[in-house]
């Protein structure tokens with residue numbers, strides 16, 4: 286369903302060209318859970334941004350469900366992102382003037398849903414993730430693990446096909462990391478395609494396919 290075919294991507298920085306990905310190939314099947322490792326600066330976040338349609342590629346093809354996304358313009362890519370992609374980040378930027386349920390409801394309110402409908406859906410999502418007790422909490426009172434669950438609820442509220450997670454457990458202690466990982470595995474078992482960028486090999490071990498970015502290319506690790 287996700288296919289990157291001979292992709293190249295460079296950035297220009299102060300007149301200097303930085304080649305990040307070159308002849309980069311990757312196929313991710315629907316419902317797969319994969320990890321992406323690689324040293325700092327190897328291009329992991331760039332890859333997630335390309336999959337999300339936030340970064341254009343220089344050469345090659347990006348295919349999503351038989352659609353050539355690399356030929357689409359910014360407006361079409363924004364629609365694609367809104368409908369298909371959920372992002373989970375290390376420190377999810379929750380809005381601290383809104384409480385937990387309002388934060389989770391927000392992506393629906395940016396769409397067509399009324400506030401009442403959005404809050405109803407958010408309530409359901411919090412219940413699905415067993416965090417109804419956080420509903421009315423102010424986000425600045427949440428622990429790291431609680432904030433991450435709320436971030437996950439917000440990423441899931443529009444029922445995206447693909448979850449892109451950039452260091453989802455990076456700032457958590459060992460026990461909380463395990464709980465969040467179990468939640469990601471659970472979501473994958475429910476059919477979500479997951480792409481997890483991580484520095485942590487214990488996170489990568491949870492994934493059925495493991496990859497590493499090295500010298501701009503994608504290298505497959507041994508199967509679990």
Ligand SMILES: Nc1ncnc2c1ncn2[C@@H]1O[C@H](COP(=O)(O)OP(=O)(O)OP(=O)(O)O)[C@@H](O)[C@H]1O
Nearest residue numbers: 296297298303305324325326327328329330331332
């Ligand atoms: N918008 C940009 N403009 C210029 N250079 C960029 C831009 N985005 C990324 N880069 C450069 O591209 C390279 C890859 O960056 P990227 O953030 O994808 O790496 P990463 O593997 O995610 O790193 P880390 O593990 O440290 O987060 C780096 O050298 C970075 O400085």
